[in-house]
Amino acid sequence: MSIEPFSIKVPESVLDDLRQRLALTRWPDEITDSSWDYGTNLAYLQQLVAYWQDGFDWRAQEQLLNSFPQFKVDVDGVGLHFIHAKGQGPDPVPLIISHGWPGSFFELHKIIGPLTDPASHGGDPQDSFDVVVPSLPGYGFSDRSDRPGMDVRRIAELFMQLMTRELGYKRFGAQGGDWGSSISLRLGELYPDNLIGVHVNMLPLRQEIGDGEPSEDEQRWREQLQRFQKDGSGYSHIQGTRPQTLAYGLNDSPVGLAGWIIEKFRAWSDCHENLECVFNKDELLTNIMIYWITQTINSSMRLYYETAHADGTTAGKVEVPVGVALFPREITLPPHNLATRQYNIQRWASMGAGGHFAAMEQPAALVHEIRTFFRQIRH
Structure with a gap:
């Protein structure tokens, strides 16, 4: 199948069904004054759902999404949905940007314009990129695999074929956070001759036991990991062991789906316990809707x-140039000394604000870091 233009057009029957399900929600109880301690706060979710029913305009968000040039193509039997926005500059660098969970391609929409057309966003046209933003297989408008094995390596292989065979780029850069960082780094590991460099805003590290006492940064990182594993990793354990069991509830109940997703947006963002100081309701619900309608x-x-x-x-060192932007409210902040053992770190930036969803929380800062990193390795 050749590359085909793609646009989103959700049938009105799907939206009618959603409104009916929202209206028939059976709400659970909650411990008094428990805030978000036990999970998603009841009062906030009820407020969000009320807006979902009476104020949220999916058609307006659909129009926003369709303002980006979208396509779909079969890659090795998997239909991949992607944005392909051409750079407005003298020598754009091809750049594939991968999202993670519970995000979507929408998570990256704020950085596409500044990266493709820097001159229109206060930048230098020399820093332009041809930006490719795919929906991960099994996410959004990309196909769902009905066979086992759609792991990080397999996705990296598919994205390599997308960039080289389908789009014709011999060499390109990769960027991502969350799963997108693992996929981007795996691209760098598997295809060093094709990757100009890899930039990430979350850096996965293997836990290595070194000789002597750990540094302060290393000790802090290990404590962060321990806290996360104790109090924040339950979702990952369930999804990594019995996702099918959980899916019956989340696929059937839009409120259940929203509760599962927005708790992560609050826990992992630099929102100072006020979710809407970072994300507005339209942004939260558009991301949720992509999961719901697909x-x-x-x-x-x-x-x-x-x-x-x-x-x-991944066992060896990733030798292609790697740039890292560490946002302060990321789940963990890895130490530089350990990172250099596993990656060829060429830029290491500690950011002033932001968290896990950097492209939504601090798009200008992330764009600056992507531009700066690739500026030094463009040729």
Whole structure:
């Protein structure tokens, strides 16, 4: 199948069904004054759902999404949905940007314009990129695999084919956060001759036991990991072991789906316990809607299972140039000394504000870091 233009047009019957399901929600109880301690706060979710029913305009968000040039193509039997926005500059660098969970291609929409057309956003046209933003397989408008094995390595292989065979780029850069960082780094590991460089705003590290006492940064990082594993990783364990069981509830209940997703947006963002100081309701609901209308919450969660059960892991050092932007409210902040053992770090930036969803929270800062990193390795 050749590359085909793609646009989103959700049938009105799907929206009617959603409104009916929202109206028939059976709400659970909650411990008095428990805030978000036990999970998604009841009062906030009820407020969000009320807006979803009476104030949210999906058609307006659909129009926003369709303002980007979208396409779909079959890559090795998998239909991949992607944005392909051409750079407005003398020598654009091809750049594939990958999202993670519970995000979507929408998570990256604020950085596409500044990266493709810097001159129109206060930048230098020399810094332009041809930007490719795919929906991960099993996410959004990309196909859902009905076979096992759609792990990080397999996605990297598909994205390599997308960039080289389908789009004709011999060499390109990769960027991402969350799963997108793992996919981008795996591209760098597997295809060093094709990757100009890799930039990430989340850096996965293998836990290595070194000689002597750990540095302060290393000790802090290990404590962050321990806290996360104790109090924040339950979702990952469920999705990595029994995603199918969870999917029955989330695929059937839009409120259940929203509750599962927005808790992560609050926990992982630099929102100072006020979710809407970073994201507005339209942004939160548009991301949720992409999961709802495509029924991809189950297939998206399977990435945790497939990766946890994959054969082999990254063992060697990634030798292509790597740039890192560390936003202060990221889940963990890895130490530089350990990172240099596993990656060829060429830029290491500690950011002033922002968290896990950097492209939505601090788009200008992330764009600056992407431009700066690739400026030094463009040729």
